[in-house]
Amino acid sequence: xxxxxxxxxxxxxxxxxxxxxxxxxxxxxxxxxxxxxxxxxxxxxxxxxxxxxxxxxxxxxxxxxxxxxxxxxxxxxxxxxxxxxxxxxxxxxxxxxxxxxxxxxxxxxxxxxxxxxxxxxxxxxxxxxxxxxxxxxxxxxx
Amino acid sequence: xxxxxxxxxxxxxxxxxxxxxxxxxxxxxxxxxxxxxxxxxxxxxxxxxxxxxxxxxxxxxxxxxxxxxxxxxxxxxxxxxxxxxxxxxxxxxxxxxxxxxxxxxxxxxxxxxxxxxxxxxxxxxxxxxxxxxxxxxxxxxxxxxxxxxxxxxxxxxxxxxxxx
Numbered sequence: 001x002x003x004x005x006x007x008x009x010x011x012x013x014x015x016x017x018x019x020x021x022x023x024x025x026x027x028x029x030x031x032x033x034x035x036x037x038x039x040x041x042x043x044x045x046x047x048x049x050x051x052x053x054x055x056x057x058x059x060x061x062x063x064x065x066x067x068x069x070x071x072x073x074x075x076x077x078x079x080x081x082x083x084x085x086x087x088x089x090x091x092x093x094x095x096x097x098x099x100x101x102x103x104x105x106x107x108x109x110x111x112x113x114x115x116x117x118x119x120x121x122x123x124x125x126x127x128x129x130x131x132x133x134x135x136x137x138x139x140x141x142x
Numbered sequence: 143x144x145x146x147x148x149x150x151x152x153x154x155x156x157x158x159x160x161x162x163x164x165x166x167x168x169x170x171x172x173x174x175x176x177x178x179x180x181x182x183x184x185x186x187x188x189x190x191x192x193x194x195x196x197x198x199x200x201x202x203x204x205x206x207x208x209x210x211x212x213x214x215x216x217x218x219x220x221x222x223x224x225x226x227x228x229x230x231x232x233x234x235x236x237x238x239x240x241x242x243x244x245x246x247x248x249x250x251x252x253x254x255x256x257x258x259x260x261x262x263x264x265x266x267x268x269x270x271x272x273x274x275x276x277x278x279x280x281x282x283x284x285x286x287x288x289x290x291x292x293x294x295x296x297x298x299x300x301x302x303x304x305x306x
Contacts, residue, residue: 018304024197031198046304100227119214121205 010038010133013060015051017075018044022068025097025118029064029125036126038133048078052086060091061133067097073106080111090139092132096125242290249288257287258297265301 012033016026030040041058045051055063063083065076076095083091095107096116107115114128143149150156174183183189203209210216257280264280267273277298284294 024194027194028198028201031194032201100229102227102229122201123205 007137010061010130011041011059012038012062012064012129012133013041013043013051013055013058014064014066015043015045015054016066017069017071018046020067020069025068026064026066028122029066029096032122032126033129036130038126038129048075049082051079052082052088055083055088055091056086061136062092062094062129064094064096064129067095067099072097072099073103073110076107076110076112084111090136092136094128094132096120245288245290254284254287254289254293257284258289258293260284261289261294262297262301265298269301 014026014030014033016023026042030042033040041054041060043050043054045054051063051065054060063079065079067075072095076093080093083089083093092113093111094114094116095112097118099107099115099117104115104117113132116125116128174180174189177183177186177188180189200209204211204215207215213219261277261280261284264275264277267275268277281294
């Protein structure tokens with residue numbers, strides 16, 4: 001009798017702008033994802049396309065963008081569009097950080113799959129990432 | 143209370159807490175010294191790891207209720223948040239770009255280019271490490287020649303690389 005194949009750990013790319021030194025949140029999320037048995041790649045990007053390139057190179061199954069400063073809507077749109085243009089349109093993008101209320105509708109309409117505005121339970125964040133990766137894997141098997 | 147420097151001085155309770163902080167800080171400083179000093183600890187990533195672990199532990203303590211943060215996990219209000227968030231004028235970006243364009247069109251371009259070349263030369267000297275130097279004077283000169291912050295940064299990034 002052979003054991004059932006074990007699914008590999010989800011690979012999550014977490015990214016923030018290199019110019020924003022606020023790394024407490026993104027690193028906390030990285031630790032939580034790691035403790036939830038996921039593999040995390042953490043990068044600082046200079047331009048949104050750096051995220052797309054890293055997602056491709058690292059075989060990321062989900063991308064998390066952390067924002068503690070402005071440019072959130074434009075950057076998120078660029079990353080989502082860049083992933084789609086690279087054939088990675090099915091890689092779910094999650095946004096978290098200090099999100100101003102008037103940016104919420106635009107972010108939610110930008111093609112992201114989840115938005116965390118701070119204070120969310122870590123367990124809820126890790127469950128969201130795992131769920132998105134599971135969904136993507138299931139869709140790719142069909 | 144305000145007439146003396148340390149009104150709680152001598153209080154066993156406060157002094158014990160102070161001793162506790164002092165001892166923990168001293169242990170940390172000794173540990174850093176054992177590991178070759180602060181620079182070595184930053185270069186190895188040990189110091190950042192310590193900060194990250196502490197942030198993660200703090201978050202877990204907030205979520206479990208082990209650590210109280212009034213308004214976050216204790217005595218949380220259900221009143222809707224009335225904070226008014228500043229919303230920048232959507233026109234601000236266009237106006238700033240126009241202003242930048244005007245600035246570039248009106249400056250003495252030759253003087254600006256020369257100042258940026260001097261900045262590059264100064265940066266190369268510093269990066270080479272062969273002789274002590276500073277880019278500060280060249281930065282001041284470039285700013286006087288109406289170079290933009292972005293243009294000056296571009297030169298420094300080019301020579302030194304980005305801060306990772």
